[in-house]
Amino acid sequence: MERGIARIGLWTMAVLSVLVALLSLRYYAVPAGLWLGIGPDITGVIKRVPVQALGHMLIAPFALLLGPFQFMPRLRARYPRAHRISGRIYVGACLVSGVSAFATAFHASGGPIAGLGFGTLAVCWLAVTAGAWRAAVKRDFALHRLLMRFSYAMTFGAVMLRLQMPVFFALGFPSYGAASVWLAYTSWIPNVIVVGLYAMWEALQKDVVKQNQSVSAVSAT
Secondary structure, three states: HHHHHHOOOOOOOOHHHHHHHHHHHHHHHHOOOOOOOOOOHHHHHHHHHHHHHHHHHHHHHHHHHHHHOOOOOOHHHHHHHHHHHHHHHHHHHHHHHHHHHHHHOOOOOOOOHHHHHHHHHHHHHHHHHHHHHHHHHHOOOHHHHHHHHHHHHHHHHHHHHHHHHHHHHHHOOOHHHOOOOOOHHHHHHHHHHHHHHHHHHHHHHHHHHHHHHHHHHHHHH
C-alpha cells in the first residue's frame, strides 16, 4: 500500500515536472525577440538583467526534467551509468541556474521581499546540491540520497509556483509580481518541510524494524 502511494506520487511529480520543463522551453525564443506567453513582470526582469535571468530560465528546466527519474529505483538499478551521467547534468544545471537565480533575485518583480525569498532559495539550492554531489563522491550514499531529496524539493518549487499562481489570482492578486511576495516562500518551503518530515518518518520506521529484529533475536536465544 505504502509503496503504491509512493509510486503514484513519484510519477505524478515526474509528469508535472516534464510538463513545466517543456513549457519553460518558450524562453529559448526570447533571444529571437519572441515573448511567447511571458507576462509583463517576467519580461521586465529579463530586460533588466537578461544574462542572469535567461541563465536561470534556460538551464533550470534540465534539472526539473531529469530530477524525478533519479529517484526511480528500477531505473537506477538497470541503468547505473545513465543515472550517474544524468545526475552530473542535474547538479551542473542546478549550480549554473542557481547562481543565475541568486543574481536575478536582486531584481525580482515583487521587490525586496520577493527577492529575499528567491535569493534564499537560490543559496539553499546551491548549498544542498553541492553537498549532495560531495556526498556521492565520498560514497556516502545515504547522505547523498537525503540531500538530493532536499535539492529536488527546491527544484520542484518551479512546479509549485505555477500551481499556486491561479490560487493567488483567485484571491485577488492582480499580477505575478504582486503574488510573488508570497510565492517566493510558499513555492518551496512547504516542499522542504514535507521532505524533512518524510525523512524523520523513514528514520523512525528503520528504528522500529531494528528493535523488532533485536527482540526476535533475543526471543530466539
